[in-house]
Amino acid sequence: MSETGDVSSTILSSAARLLRETPFDEISYRILAEAAGVSERTVFRRYPTRAHLLEALSRWIEEHALPLPAFTSFEQFREAVHTRFRAFDAAPAYAFVCARAASVSPTLTAEASFLTEAVRALVDECAPHLNNRDALRIASALGSFASAQFWARMRSGYGAGATEACAAFDAVLDRVVATLPAHSRAAAR
Incomplete structure (x- = not known):
């Protein structure tokens, strides 16, 4: 070795x-x-440090144990998040480590997570007309509600599971997509 x-x-x-x-x-x-x-x-x-271990373990879990399914449309993104939240319900210790790691200051070379990069690429592809500020706001909102932190807050703060977390995510996704111009909404499907 x-x-x-x-x-x-x-x-x-x-x-x-x-x-x-x-x-x-x-x-x-x-x-x-x-x-x-x-x-x-x-x-x-x-x-x-433990923070280094936590960050590396979180990335390993996200890549190997709880990978996010690929998506190229908002509907595929919805299904990927549903799959992810159900996986979190099945392995809550992993999900809580990922949530905790996301809340500490980065210790390693700060690379964007797969989720961050994939959501930003989705917004850029489906709504290319948006200025950088609006695209960033939309990607940030969607990424936050698709995160392990959101699932963990729903689970520990409200006693909710994947079903409730998915419903909350769906409401946010529907609201965000509804704010896009009609041609972007059509392209996103």
Whole structure:
């Protein structure tokens, strides 16, 4: 296991396995190192702080355990978010890690998440006439309501599950799409 990527992937997949039975805050670097079959020092070298580990684990979960289905229209986006929220209901520990990571200051090279990039591309494709400010506002609203943070707030704050989170997301999506000119709404379907 001399490749940095392989070691990092092993550490992150081990952390994800541990999350199934242990809250993130109770997973020590020692426990994680034992589960990954590496030294504790190796874990510290890759993730010098818990924030680094949290951010990397969140990206790993989003990519490997709870990937967002691809979409090129607002209706496909709706279905992708519904699928995502149901996956969050099935793996709440993963969803809460993703939500928590999104709320801390970035520690790694701050790249936009797949969700952010995909929503912005969707808005640019379906409503190319929008100025940058309006496109950013729409993408930001849609991305916020499609996020793990939104699902986690619905779950922990209101006792809601995927069905209720999907309904709230649908209301926002319908409202946003309704504000677009008719030719953009037609192109978005």
